[in-house]
Structure formats: structure tokens, C-alpha cells
Amino acid sequence: MKLHTASRAPNPRRVLMFLAEKRVLDRFELVNVDLNAQEHKSAAFRAKSPLARVPALELPDGRVLTETRAICTYAEGLFPEPNLMGVDATERAFIEMADRRVEWYFMLPIGHCIRHTHPGLAPLEQPQFPEFGRSQGEKLREVAAWLDAELQRQPWVAGERLTIADITAFCAIEFARLMRFQAGAEGFHALQAWRDRMAARPSAQV
Structure with a gap:
């Protein structure tokens, strides 16, 4: 394939x-x-x-x-193993909920911010609306606070094990480096610790 x-x-x-x-x-x-x-x-x-x-x-x-x-x-x-999307209806639903929350409320504002404020992405986003992009950067921080609180009470984004939601969140937070967002520097220490654990995984090197 x-x-x-x-x-x-x-x-x-x-x-x-x-x-x-x-x-x-x-x-x-x-x-x-x-x-x-x-x-x-x-x-x-x-x-x-x-x-x-x-x-x-x-x-x-x-x-x-x-x-x-x-x-x-x-x-x-x-390839059902290792399972990353849930083993039964209940777990699948909660993992999908976490994944969609991260995708829509964390990754999407990051993408909007970067696409509308970064000069290097101007060829891909015409016209750019910098004010809109900056507003999306503020929304990112609101959701980062929620995600940090989630990771203070559980080890992974969707609960007790790594799932697709962690992959989505990690790719989002790494993309946010283009807008100079660093979780630890913003006071989101649980989010930073989780990010560092994800970065140490072999899959993060692809």
C-alpha cells in the first residue's frame, strides 16, 4: 500500500x-x-x-x-495489536472523545494560528488573517490548561494507557513549536512531562 x-x-x-x-x-x-x-x-x-x-x-x-x-x-x-483505539464499545467511545477533543480544540487552533501568522506558510494560506491567527493562539492556551489538568490526574490523554489521542496531542504540541509554544514555559508542567515521555518513544522519530 x-x-x-x-x-x-x-x-x-x-x-x-x-x-x-x-x-x-x-x-x-x-x-x-x-x-x-x-x-x-x-x-x-x-x-x-x-x-x-x-x-x-x-x-x-x-x-x-x-x-x-x-x-x-x-x-x-x-493490525489490531497493540490496540490504540479501544477494545470494547465503552473504551472506544471514550478514546474517540479524547481524540476528537484534542483534534478540534487543541490541534485546530494551533494550525489556524500558524497558518495565519507564520510567514513561511503564506504560500499555503492565502489570504492570511494575522489577527484571527493570534486569537487562535489564545484559545490554544485555554485548552492547554484543560489538557494539563487531565494529565495531572491520569498518565495518558485518554486514561491509563497510550492511545491514538496521545499521538494526536503530541503531533499538535510539536507543531506548536512554530508558534514558540512550550508547555513548561507556560506553566503547564504535567503537559510538558507527558510531552517529554512521548518524545522519548521510538515512534516520535518518524
């Missing part, structure tokens, strides 16, 4: 880390898409991903899966 990915972009990194935690990354052919060169907007790539988004996974039957969560769900079904 071909996995179309992009270096340094957080959503492709989520899939790469997920597959690395599954210890199956070597079963996928990685195809890098150069976002700065606008390769994701080419006709050839749009034939695979009509909305010009990465990652995209070409299945053996020729169909293409896009959307990070969908690709991870597919991989979880193919």
Missing part, C-alpha cells in the same frame, strides 16, 4: 506515528508530497485526494482513503 505523506505536516505525522506504534510502518510504501511545491494541488494528486489533502492511503483494490482518522481506523482493523 502507498501512503502519501508530507514531512513536518502534523496530520501525516499522526498516521506515521500510529503505524510506528503498531510496528507495521515498514509494510507501507511512503510517497512524499512536497506541499511547498504545491504537489498536493496537482491534477495527478487530486485524482487520489480530491480535496488536495494529505495523508492519503492507496488501498490494494485501487481505492484511496483520505482523512487521518479513517486511515488509522483502517490500520487498526488490519
Whole structure:
């Protein structure tokens, strides 16, 4: 299977880390898409991903899966161990809740802030709205306070073990380095300690 990915972009990194935690990354052919060169907007790539988004996974039957969560769900079904998305209906629901909270309320404001304030991303975000970007940076800190409180009472984002929610949160907080956000420097010490544990995992090196 071909996995179309992009270096340094957080959503492709989520899939790469997920597959690395599954210890199956070597079963996928990685195809890098150069976002700065606008390769994701080419006709050839749009034939695979009509909305010009990465990652995209070409299945053996020729169909293409896009959307990070969908690709991870597919991989979880193919390679059920180690489990990262829940072993029964209740655990799956709570892990999905945590993952979606992190994605929508933590990762999304980070993305908006960076895309609208970082000059290096201007070619990918036209027009940029710097004031909107700065407001999203403030929302990030509100959610970081919530996440820090969660990690003061439990070791991982969704509870007692590492799950897909930790991968999403880690890729988000690493992307936030582009806006000079560092959890420890902001007083979020539990969040910083969790980030450091995640960074020490082999999957964080992909």
C-alpha cells in the first residue's frame, strides 16, 4: 500500500506515528508530497485526494482513503495489536472523545494560528488573517490548561494507557513549536512531562 505523506505536516505525522506504534510502518510504501511545491494541488494528486489533502492511503483494490482518522481506523482493523483505539464499545467511545477533543480544540487552533501568522506558510494560506491567527493562539492556551489538568490526574490523554489521542496531542504540541509554544514555559508542567515521555518513544522519530 502507498501512503502519501508530507514531512513536518502534523496530520501525516499522526498516521506515521500510529503505524510506528503498531510496528507495521515498514509494510507501507511512503510517497512524499512536497506541499511547498504545491504537489498536493496537482491534477495527478487530486485524482487520489480530491480535496488536495494529505495523508492519503492507496488501498490494494485501487481505492484511496483520505482523512487521518479513517486511515488509522483502517490500520487498526488490519493490525489490531497493540490496540490504540479501544477494545470494547465503552473504551472506544471514550478514546474517540479524547481524540476528537484534542483534534478540534487543541490541534485546530494551533494550525489556524500558524497558518495565519507564520510567514513561511503564506504560500499555503492565502489570504492570511494575522489577527484571527493570534486569537487562535489564545484559545490554544485555554485548552492547554484543560489538557494539563487531565494529565495531572491520569498518565495518558485518554486514561491509563497510550492511545491514538496521545499521538494526536503530541503531533499538535510539536507543531506548536512554530508558534514558540512550550508547555513548561507556560506553566503547564504535567503537559510538558507527558510531552517529554512521548518524545522519548521510538515512534516520535518518524
